[in-house]
Amino acid sequence: MVEKRLWHDRYPEDIPLTMEYDKCPLYQYLIDAAHQYGEKKALYFMGKEITYKELYEESKKIANYLQSIGIRKGDRVAIFLPNTPQAVISYYGILMAGAIAVPTNPLYKERELIFQMNDSQARAIICLDILFPRVNSVRNHTPLEHVIVTGIKDYLPFPKNVIYPFIQKREYNMVVKVEPGNDTHVWKKIMEQSVADYLESSIDPMEDLALLQYTGGTTGNPKGVMLTHYNLSSNVQMCETWLSGSAKKDKQDSVVGILPFFHVYGMTAVMNFAIKKAAKIILIPKFDAGDLLKVIDKQKPNLFPGAPTIYIGLLNHPDIEKYDLSSIEACISGSAPLPIEIQERFERITGGKLVEGYGLTESSPVTHANFVYAERINGSIGVPWPDTDAKIVQMSSDGLEELPMGEIGEIAVKGPQIMKGYWNNEDETANSLKDGWLLTGDLGYVDERGYFYVVDRKKDMIIAGGFNIYPREIEEVLYEHEAIQETVVAGIPDAYRGETVKAYIVLKEGTSLTEEELNEYAREHLASYKVPRIYEFRDELPKTAVGKILRRKLVDEEKQKQEATSV
Template structure:
């Protein structure tokens, strides 16, 4: 039985505090969808549609082929693809073959690719043809034995599949011709040769890994997070419960797949969630605000998991009013803090609900969210999901000490979605998992109702002149200025104060704003020690593939500038 918590009283009557979880291999969701809803549409990709029956047959063929080249239970297979049908087929095919999927960001450089392949000891990689030169350059420095190559055109409808190579030549200045060999395999030929059958491996869902998901590596090398079939499936079921509505039938939702599936947020909240519910996924391989508005207008998705930068991009597009976004019913925003002003504007435009959630790669990823169809608190990350516990702690002499209500400390979480540990890294595992709790590294507090708030990353807190300053608080103020599209605040080295507050700002198209005007605005709403001492206006900010602004990269740039001036 769950211990009674303050947030349990906030749960709506139809939202359970605890669930009965499936204990089988994660790919069983695809098997079930194909058997029960085989003729329903599973994927939409640039005009091409695929049913659940077709998707299941393709995944079985992929599993068969992987086994034919020697992939066995526990072997790691990398997926080096954007959101395409092949990324979904590969993921489930790897799991069916008994393998462990290693999602890999297509933007990785050769150096980053070498590190991840070697750390994971991947035996095979499935990549896009335009990424093959990078893979081939890295290959001799890794454990890779097999490369499977596919192209965007492989699942495009006619005549797009004929035209696309010319578009690729123009955009990327390359047209890759792949010759099959014993260790290089062409996707289309692979699928033609393979049969829709595979040798099923016995899976212990609570022990066997489905995924090695690498963290962003903003400090040091990325760490491989070990997520079991059970970790991932429990989080999917929590997600399904959180977004369910009375009288809802399976196969009715249309889910927008703009979040990359090589990130655990997109993998859980879009791909695995949609397949569990036999929903249709609209696959979007890259974010372009104008193109995305057209897709929403035509395909009418009702669920839109996203990140703040995606919503900001849509709201600031000059042609926003030309498109109908009223199909959108619910959105959970993650990966970065959601400015309240953006939340309210997006809800006015769509008529749907946009709520903030919270999670980490280490938790599959979601642990908290605001209620979609009940009361919420703007600025809060909401309450813990079913079967998930959380508290605010500090490390004391006698271990973890819980902080009083309203006081800032580190957020700690516990639940069935929490990782098994870090791959080949017992020291980091021991530092992060303590007494059954996962220490998130995020600073926050909880109110008397049980709603949690993230103040900032523990490592992002700025200490200037002895004051603790939280960047998120300053960013919320900056986002309230009508001329600002994006803003991020960081602590940069200062010889007198130790650190000083610097704001990096992107203005809306056509907006004019001076440093003096922005500084005057900030002083109206912030204590003097919190007001940025430096402002830098930029055309864009560095981001991860999921749209999270890379604060650490900006800090590193600042340090390099200062070092260069002192030489």
């Protein structure tokens, strides 16, 4: 239990300030769901449904097979898959084998793949057949000893499984044939021949790692975040408690699985959360606004964790009015700031609740959120979750100094979900963990009610002409313009002011807006020193797989342009 804090008085009666957490391996939730709700649907994938009993049996087969090829407790096994049944089966199978899962972005190119496999010292990888050539090309440059290969068609219903190879050839211009051998293994044969049994490892949930989750690496090489079984299970239990008011009393909960499971947010808030609740996960391997609207209309999910870009994409689809989205009851938005205008529009259309949350890879990931069915403050990331403490700090000669209410400083958090540290990186661990507190790198403040606000990333703050300028504040203003679909603001080098403010804009389809009109609008709503000096209109903005706009990539582009012109 954390000490008495301002936000504790805001908690509704149905959410406790402190909880008793399960001290069990994370995969115990799958075992429990299979034993208690074996015939319930666990996964829906492009027309095919898998029960909890089937999911458990196939996860045991993977665990058994991994052990049979020499994977032991503590070994790292990479998952190089989009949101498919195999991703869920692999994840729990790896944990059952006593190994550590290493989620890997399927968009990674050879250089990124080599770095992550070498840094984690992964001994095996599970990948899609269309990714197999990429894995094969890097094998000799990594410690990888085994590759398990599967395909989308392995879990498609008839006749989609027959048609899919032709679609794959057309879209990816490849037909991959995998020959099994001593170090190459075919998923389908494993499922046909492997035994649904495994040697259970002795897991200490408090100390043993379940996951090496790599940070995005937008500034330098990614870091492997060490998350224990207890880190992850405690955060899942907090999530379940926070959403307790949205539980369906008469039928099974159903969760939209659009957030990628190789990202910690999708892994916790969708996959692990759904398994804990024995809910059905609607697996969606890639985002297409039209396809997602159809799936929601037909499958009637009630829970929809997402990211702002996903909600923005849906809201701006020209046919949104044709689909019934009224099944949606609750959504927690994460990974990036949620514009208020998007929140309000989404709630009007669905009738459900959309609230902003906050977290980091290093915190499994969630630490804060607005209440779904109680008081919430638009523009705030909400309050800390049960057993989670937070404060606004600055470094002083005596260590961390807590700042008074309303003052801007760095957000620090503490709780059972906070990482063990960075893999093989003691210096970075020491820089981020101070006296049990995780320094988030985000600037913010707390108000008199205990609600927290993120002003910006510490590294994204713009200093122009001596003024501290926070991009998020400018972005909120720009998002209110009726013609703007997406925007990001960045500080770019300026010989006179040090940095200057530049706004990148994506317009809604069918709208027009000139730089002069936008500048006039900005001057009406912002102090003159905050008004962007440069506007650039684009068709799209660079994003991570989870939909976070890559501000750093745009800044790097600007630096490269300036260097090229100065030569």
